[in-house]
Amino acid sequence: MSRKPYQRELPKTTWFLRHARYKKYMLHEISAFAVAVYLLILIIGLFRLGQGEEAWAGWLSFVTSPFGLILHLIIFGLSLVHTTAWFKAVPQAMRVQRGEQFVPGPTIVGAHYVVWAAVSVFVLILAGVA
Amino acid sequence: MSERTIELEVLRYRPEQDSEPWFQTYKVSCPEEWVVLDALNYVKDELDRTLSYRWSCHMFVCGSCGMVIDGEPKLACKAFLRDYGNRIRIEPLANFPIERDLVIVMDDFMEKLESVKPYLIPKEEKSIDQGEYLQTPAQLKAYKQYSMCINCMLCYSACPQYGLAPEFIGPAALALAHRYNMDSRDVGRKAREDTVASHEGIWECSFVGACSEVCPKSVDPAGAIQQVKLTSAIDYFTSWLPGGGSR
Incomplete structure (x- = not known):
């Protein structure tokens, strides 16, 4: 057929x-x-x-x-x-394995927000705002 | 046992009679604990023997009953009627040619799957007498998630990139390539590279992420592809360093 x-x-x-x-x-x-x-x-x-x-x-x-x-x-x-x-x-793109476990996603995302905030504060200090 | 009447709008395509697909509605009295596959089996057994669809295990293992249910790629055996209204639209998987009714032509997927060499390529072939290729639980963990794929092709149905650029190797095949690349017993990354790290491979992916959202086995093909992109980019840049090998 x-x-x-x-x-x-x-x-x-x-x-x-x-x-x-x-x-x-x-x-x-x-x-x-x-x-x-x-x-x-x-x-x-x-x-x-x-x-x-x-x-x-x-x-x-x-x-x-x-x-x-x-x-x-x-x-x-x-x-x-x-x-x-x-x-x-x-x-999803960055998996961090420690032994038989992966570092939890929210920890990785949270670390990014912490760094973002730190860089923002640094820039504001440089700009004389904070 | 509570029942309700559900109208199943099923896409029909009978190549010997139809020039294009059309929707046929079946009214089925369904117990709430049924899945869409049960309703289709009822139609096939009691109402219309001409309806064609694939299925086998009825327990999310074989990957045969993938179809688009109310616009979402699903396994029909995992789509519970209690989660749907009184009208359910059932179509074959998107992005594949329709062979008949809900049956798609999967040749393209099979060829792409084969092209990524989805099998263990060990450093040295061992005879059975020499024993197993050993692996620690941590080494197993590194790729286990990507080994759960059941080749159901829901990810190809969800992937607009595959729909727009059919040469794209696609989510499941690339995730399986990654599964073997991540396996401590495997040395086939270089052998897979020409296919996987090509334009039709990982670089065709624009990270829509739909594949991972619809995957019934939580394989996360989108994540796998991004990880391969990272490895491939590092490979490319290190190849420029002294002693970095040929480009």
Whole structure:
């Protein structure tokens, strides 16, 4: 008897709308762009600083404008999504075996949060904020 | 024993009659302790003998009855009716061609599984008289989780990367490669590397993680693939160091 297998195609652009877990994945992938955009804003800031006082003041007024502040909030939110998503995934990629046991996932994730907090405090001290 | 009537919407595809799949609804009075497989067996025995699906052990061991139940890849023997509403949609595993009804064509998976050499490659072959290849409990622990795979292919059904790029070797095969690479008795990592550490191998994975979420045996193929990525990246960079070997 001849065979006639039927191939169902996955829609190339809308596949991620099919399940909540794919939407979540897309969100934390897209959040990487927010981190990239913020890096760009900071690099532009450095560049403007090099151009002199007036240019720097212009950049500063942009980032402290209402639009700049809303942008900060959005980027901060997406950065949190990005960071927490990847921290959560660390125990899968990094298994630490001690004898016949593995270091529990929450310990590894917790250590990442501790280091994150420590680095943040260090940066704030450097910036003269804390 | 409480019963309720459940409507099973089952995807049908009969290659000799149908040009494309369609849904057929069966009304079945089901005891609450049934699993979806019991309901399908009832349909097959009492209502419609033409319905085709795979199953064997009925106890999450054989990996035969994988299907998509209400949009989620599941073993039909592990999907309890009490967890579902009065209408249940049952489809064959996604990302595979449909042979007939709920039966998929698994040739692609079998070829990929074979390509990663999923067997022990010892340093020296021993005869039976020479005894076992010994291993400590800690060495066993290092790979045991990845040895629990039952080849049910739910992970391939959940993996959008496999759906979009069918050349991807995929979660279960890569997790099994990792299982043997992590085995202290095995020296086959180099022999598997060309397949595993290729673009169609681990680097095609974008870590959606769906494979690990649907795995009925908690194998965590996504984790295995990320670990292989790490080892492979370290291999690549150390190959640039003096005495690091050929690239």
